[in-house]
Amino acid sequence: MDAAKLIDGVLSGDRRAVARAISAVEDGSPDLEQLSTGIYASTGRAATIGITGAPGVGKSTLAGELVRLARDRDLSVAVLAVDPTSPYTGGALLGDRVRMQEHATDPGVFIRSMATRGHLGGMSLAAPEAVRILDAAGYARVVVETVGVGQAEVEVVAATDTALVVLAPGLGDAVQMAKAGILEAADVFVVNKADQEGASEVVRELRQMLHLGAVRDWDPPVLAVSARLRDGVDGLWEAIEEHRRHLEASGELAVRRRARLLHEVESLAAERFRREASLVLAADPALVESLEARRLDPYRAAAMLVREAAAAPE
Amino acid sequence: MDAAKLIDGVLSGDRRAVARAISAVEDGSPDLEQLSTGIYASTGRAATIGITGAPGVGKSTLAGELVRLARDRDLSVAVLAVDPTSPYTGGALLGDRVRMQEHATDPGVFIRSMATRGHLGGMSLAAPEAVRILDAAGYARVVVETVGVGQAEVEVVAATDTALVVLAPGLGDAVQMAKAGILEAADVFVVNKADQEGASEVVRELRQMLHLGAVRDWDPPVLAVSARLRDGVDGLWEAIEEHRRHLEASGELAVRRRARLLHEVESLAAERFRREASLVLAADPALVESLEARRLDPYRAAAMLVREAAAAPE
Numbered sequence: 001m002d003a004a005k006l007i008d009g010v011l012s013g014d015r016r017a018v019a020r021a022i023s024a025v026e027d028g029s030p031d032l033e034q035l036s037t038g039i040y041a042s043t044g045r046a047a048t049i050g051i052t053g054a055p056g057v058g059k060s061t062l063a064g065e066l067v068r069l070a071r072d073r074d075l076s077v078a079v080l081a082v083d084p085t086s087p088y089t090g091g092a093l094l095g096d097r098v099r100m101q102e103h104a105t106d107p108g109v110f111i112r113s114m115a116t117r118g119h120l121g122g123m124s125l126a127a128p129e130a131v132r133i134l135d136a137a138g139y140a141r142v143v144v145e146t147v148g149v150g151q152a153e154v155e156v157v158a159a160t161d162t163a164l165v166v167l168a169p170g171l172g173d174a175v176q177m178a179k180a181g182i183l184e185a186a187d188v189f190v191v192n193k194a195d196q197e198g199a200s201e202v203v204r205e206l207r208q209m210l211h212l213g214a215v216r217d218w219d220p221p222v223l224a225v226s227a228r229l230r231d232g233v234d235g236l237w238e239a240i241e242e243h244r245r246h247l248e249a250s251g252e253l254a255v256r257r258r259a260r261l262l263h264e265v266e267s268l269a270a271e272r273f274r275r276e277a278s279l280v281l282a283a284d285p286a287l288v289e290s291l292e293a294r295r296l297d298p299y300r301a302a303a304m305l306v307r308e309a310a311a312a313p314e
Numbered sequence: 315m316d317a318a319k320l321i322d323g324v325l326s327g328d329r330r331a332v333a334r335a336i337s338a339v340e341d342g343s344p345d346l347e348q349l350s351t352g353i354y355a356s357t358g359r360a361a362t363i364g365i366t367g368a369p370g371v372g373k374s375t376l377a378g379e380l381v382r383l384a385r386d387r388d389l390s391v392a393v394l395a396v397d398p399t400s401p402y403t404g405g406a407l408l409g410d411r412v413r414m415q416e417h418a419t420d421p422g423v424f425i426r427s428m429a430t431r432g433h434l435g436g437m438s439l440a441a442p443e444a445v446r447i448l449d450a451a452g453y454a455r456v457v458v459e460t461v462g463v464g465q466a467e468v469e470v471v472a473a474t475d476t477a478l479v480v481l482a483p484g485l486g487d488a489v490q491m492a493k494a495g496i497l498e499a500a501d502v503f504v505v506n507k508a509d510q511e512g513a514s515e516v517v518r519e520l521r522q523m524l525h526l527g528a529v530r531d532w533d534p535p536v537l538a539v540s541a542r543l544r545d546g547v548d549g550l551w552e553a554i555e556e557h558r559r560h561l562e563a564s565g566e567l568a569v570r571r572r573a574r575l576l577h578e579v580e581s582l583a584a585e586r587f588r589r590e591a592s593l594v595l596a597a598d599p600a601l602v603e604s605l606e607a608r609r610l611d612p613y614r615a616a617a618m619l620v621r622e623a624a625a626a627p628e
Contacts, residue, residue: 033613040611122465129612151436152465261605261612262595268616269591274584276620281576291575297354298443298575299347302582306590 003031007038013138021133028119039136046135050157051145053166058192061227063145069237070141078110078139082146124155158185162243166190169198186220194224277305317345321352327452335447342433353450360449364471365459367480372506375541377459383551384455392424392453396460438469472499476557480504483512500534508538591619
């Protein structure tokens with residue numbers, strides 16, 4: 001399938017084209033730039049929701065509930081499950097997950113796992129493009145679910161409109177999360193497995209920690225739910241919608257999207273530049289030799305490289 | 315303290331200067347380049363050891379044991395405990411840890427926690443410079459311990475000469491680690507808490523997974539130890555030393571250090587470039603407007619930015 005056909009397929013919501021386009025993002029395909037250009041005008045309509053939290057807190061079950069709630073409201077919905085990738089083999093060991101089976105035959109639902117196999121800049125740069133593909137394909141809601149709660153995954157979730165941070169009794173306490181900078185990323189806190197012992201303590205601890213934070217326009221609510229028992233999930237849906245209304249009414253949506261966009265462009269440019277810097281280094285054995293002989297330190301070498309690459313012809 | 319004095323202090327092994335220099339790295343201080351230049355010629359002597367693994371596997375106890383074993387052999391040793399940092403507040407919530415108290419008064423031991431508060435490129439770029447400071451200060455062994463096992467932390471540990479990956483019964487199973495690309499980073503596997511139930515299963519599972527991997531010059535040994543009971547730690551020390559002898563005899567040490575160095579220089583250059591790209595974006599409201607109006611997509615904008623920044627005067 002060539003890039004033009006792929007773009008047409010994505011824009012018409014063809015599932016096979018959408019899947020291939022996301023694979024192109026994962027692989028860092030040469031078609032990526034053309035694909036990005038072709039779909040960009042058709043993006044910005046989906047409401048994007050991120051889900052992060054420690055392994056075992058029930059993020060997938062929660063994502064499944066959001067799918068159900070969206071479908072109950074006749075909204076099409078896509079789920080992008082972001083898996084950590086190996087920086088060494090470049091391969092993901094997880095394939096698309098066999099789960100959310102009940103939605104498998106629903107044409108209004110698209111579920112996809114994603115890793116990065118070649119995209120420059122890793123998941124934090126690949127995920128936003130994959131989200132745009134789902135957005136351009138017409139899904140009204142795009143849910144981005146992370147496998148774990150590392151810094152890269154928080155970055156991915158922070159690039160959605162509404163970020164859910166999920167906790168559960170006995171897993172990933174609030175202090176640990178605060179350390180990793182996760183609390184600041186949350187628009188809505190979900191204490192899942194609310195039917196289990198210790199859930200109210202997690203809610204209390206979380207509320208105490210939040211009181212220590214800066215006062216903001218939007219006070220992230222803390223919701224106790226049980227996704228498995230479908231308890232409290234309607235309230236969660238309402239909180240997500242309310243956050244969205246807040247973003248739109250306050251003008252924050254445009255401000256956030258602009259900041260995200262500029263950050264993404266800077267990062268993409270930096271990654272492109274890294275590739276050029278690598279070529280300049282490869283073509284300059286004297287510079288490499290100075291580095292190895294410890295006559296030139298990495299910081300000065302980097303500064304030289306920026307100057308050299310800038311001076312190099314296109 | 316000015317940069318020249320700081321450099322003299324580090325090179326003479328003055329603890330206060332070393333501490334300040336590491337703070338300068340954390341902060342991304344303007345003195346960093348001068349500092350880097352001043353110490354670089356005096357680096358490359360320390361043997362560096364990385365420790366990563368899930369929270370709770372006993373990395374700190376293990377680091378403490380390595381300190382003891384080094385001191386038994388009259389080797390000076392520094393421990394750098396790398397904490398995750400908040401990408402949002404820019405602040406670390408952990409201070410220097412109150413631990414390894416028994417070594418607190420030993421002048422041959424230096425222990426320091428580290429976060430990044432302003433260093434461009436985060437921990438994966440800050441840590442190597444901090445390690446060089448400890449190296450230049452004359453520590454024979456530099457142990458880099460991570461708090462968790464995220465991708466950024468694996469990168470930090472992969473930048474040491476000998477990377478230990480620590481597991482323990484019931485914590486961070488091998489499949490999870492394989493997913494995160496951690497197995498490939500290991501030069502030595504440590505199954506800690508070997509006195510606990512399930513340890514031999516972890517060893518067995520790990521050995522099975524390793525058999526699936528590519529054949530390499532160095533077969534990472536799997537060692538069962540109990541750091542707390544000081545059981546098996548002498549064997550661990552010997553394995554680390556043997557790995558070092560292998561690196562030196564095979565020429566792999568030079569190959570690895572060169573690859574790490576080039577990668578670091580490229581990353582530092584990319585981060586410098588990102589800063590320039592940000593300035594170019596800020597000075598080009600028409601470009602930003604095109605992006606926001608979706609006439610120009612992020613990938614094409616990044617390509618333009620690389621060209622514009624290259625054309626910009628110094």
